[in-house]
Amino acid sequence: xxxxxxxxxxxxxxxxxxxxxxxxxxxxxxxxxxxxxxxxxxxxxxxxxxxxxxxxxxxxxxxxxxxxxxxxxxxxxxxxxxxxxxxxxxxxxxxxxxxxxxxxxxxxxxxxxxxxxxxxxxxxxxxxxxxxxxxxxxxxxxxxxxxxxxxxxxxxxxxxxxxxxxxxxxxxxxxxxxxxxxxxxxxxxxxxxxxxxxxxxxxxxxxxxxxxxxxxxxxxxxxxxxxxxxxxxxxxxxxxxxxxxxxxxxxxxxxxxxxxxxxxxxxxxxxxxxxxxxxxxxxxxxxxxxxxxxxxxxxxxxxxxxxxxxxxxxxxxxxx
Numbered sequence: 001x002x003x004x005x006x007x008x009x010x011x012x013x014x015x016x017x018x019x020x021x022x023x024x025x026x027x028x029x030x031x032x033x034x035x036x037x038x039x040x041x042x043x044x045x046x047x048x049x050x051x052x053x054x055x056x057x058x059x060x061x062x063x064x065x066x067x068x069x070x071x072x073x074x075x076x077x078x079x080x081x082x083x084x085x086x087x088x089x090x091x092x093x094x095x096x097x098x099x100x101x102x103x104x105x106x107x108x109x110x111x112x113x114x115x116x117x118x119x120x121x122x123x124x125x126x127x128x129x130x131x132x133x134x135x136x137x138x139x140x141x142x143x144x145x146x147x148x149x150x151x152x153x154x155x156x157x158x159x160x161x162x163x164x165x166x167x168x169x170x171x172x173x174x175x176x177x178x179x180x181x182x183x184x185x186x187x188x189x190x191x192x193x194x195x196x197x198x199x200x201x202x203x204x205x206x207x208x209x210x211x212x213x214x215x216x217x218x219x220x221x222x223x224x225x226x227x228x229x230x231x232x233x234x235x236x237x238x239x240x241x242x243x244x245x246x247x248x249x250x251x252x253x254x255x256x257x258x259x260x261x262x263x264x265x266x267x268x269x270x271x272x273x274x275x276x277x278x279x280x281x282x283x284x285x286x287x288x289x290x291x292x293x294x295x296x297x298x299x300x301x302x303x304x305x306x307x308x309x310x311x312x313x314x315x316x317x318x319x320x
Contacts, residue, residue: 001076006107006136006168008195008216010081014234015049015198015219016042016227019269020056020069022281030065031281032072038224038278043080045227045309050076051171053085053109053140055221055265060284066096070103083138087111090125097133107168109138118148123157127166136168137161140200143174144184151184159191171219172209173200179208189213202264203233203252207245210237221259221268222252225275225302226309228316251308254301262290270295271302 021034042050052058052069061069066084073082086100087093088111100108110126130137139158140146147154161167170192176182179201188197199209199218206218223230229248236245259267266283270290273280283289290298 002081012216015051017055042227046231047227051083085109088113100133107136112142112146119153119157130166138169140171170197171200179205274299275302275306
């Protein structure tokens with residue numbers, strides 16, 4: 001596993017956000033064999049950054065499972081960057097920070113907290129978590145209230161965390177009807193270096209975020225199924241080939257539509273299963289799996305995206 005401290009160059013690329021595969025047993029225990037299978041699929045598509053957070057349901061993981069996960073992530077190849085998440089509560093994050101320090105993780109992502117909070121309190125807590133873990137943090141902005149009700153105070157706190165070297169990057173995931181117009185993102189980029197802000201909502205807004213706001217990279221859920229295509233989308237954006245980028249983006253939208261309609265994490269969990277990429281198993285409470293009718297509707301969508309991925313790999317192999 002890569003252990004060097006994150007630099008802005010590390011953010012130029014795609015960050016798949018995979019599910020955490022579990023066995024269909026009474027404990028819903030983590031299935032590391034199937035997780036390895038999913039990891040190989042993503043790596044074969046060119047992925048080297050792996051962010052375990054919401055799609056892995058780490059909001060609901062037990063501390064014992066968390067330590068199992070860290071041991072597995074620590075076994076990744078030296079050129080793979082494994083990023084676990086912490087929180088979302090302060091107490092849980094402090095407990096997890098001790099484990100992160102033990103396994104020498106260079107950074108972790110702080111899951112957004114929905115409990116009572118304000119900008120000053122979050123800033124103080126995140127400083128303490130980072131110190132306890134001996135690491136830097138990726139902040140996850142999912143809505144404008146993540147850093148408290150005073151938006152400007154929250155953005156100012158984020159800027160101070162960046163200046164102090166505690167916040168190493170920001171996953172920006174505030175959904176807009178038109179991602180090209182985003183005053184909150186504008187406010188963030190007035191305060192922090194845009195090289196530290198990655199688009200955090202998958203392929204749907206990725207082209208707009210990279211073109212209009214010049215963000216360096218993006219996270220992806222659907223790219224766990226089609227990693228090569230997601231990497232190709234990033235490559236087209238990096239080269240300024242915007243028409244090609246839009247064509248690649250369009251391949252992801254049928255699955256993204258299902259994720260938006262039925263729940264992003266649970267649909268991704270099922271999509272990888274019905275496409276045959278990995279037997280993802282059950283998901284933990286407090287979230288329920290999609291039903292059989294939804295799985296039947298999802299199957300051809302997931303299989304079509306995987307087929308496009310495999311066809312792209314065959315084309316690349318012939319071209320080589």
